[in-house]
Amino acid sequence: MQTNTKKSWFKQFWPWFLIILPMAAVVASISTLIIATDNKPEMVVDDYYKTGKAINADLSLLTKAKELGISGLVTQQPNGLLIKLEGLETNASISFSLYHSTQSKRDKAQMLTADANGDYRYETEDSLTGKWTLRIEPFDKQWRLQQAVQFPAKNIAL
Secondary structure (H helix, E strand, O other), rough: OOOOOOOOOHOHHHHHHHHHHHHHHHHHHHHHHHHHHHHHOOOOOOOHHHHHHHHHHHHHHHHHHOOOOOOOEEEEEEEEEEEEOOOOOOOOOOOEEEOOOOOOHHHHEEEEOEEOEEEEEEOOOOOOOHHHHHHHOOOOOOOEEEEEEEOOOOEEEH
């Protein structure tokens, strides 16, 4: 007499193997979609014409700083940056910005006032390393000093 030794389908290897392969593909595609939506590229511009006009305005502000004879020297210190500006009539507040080349979350902007020596100090606890764009403007945005820099750097001429 022969006994029936057939197992139920859910107790066998091959059905589970065939189910797991498509399920792994579904999980991987959902994971990829989540990663792609969380890490969107930030350098894509929708309106090229408007951006081009803004670039021309930026260039005119840089030219205006040269016409006024405004220049600067930025020195990296352990706790931040020391900024010395030449050609200013008064030691008014300046807008100081650091733009990271690839990660906009690391961008920094701050209003700075001059100390008794006429120097400006930007203090930060974060270490400044890598490629940045350094920008200095007055409060009224009449001129601009801008330079791409690679930190660590000793002296940066603007």
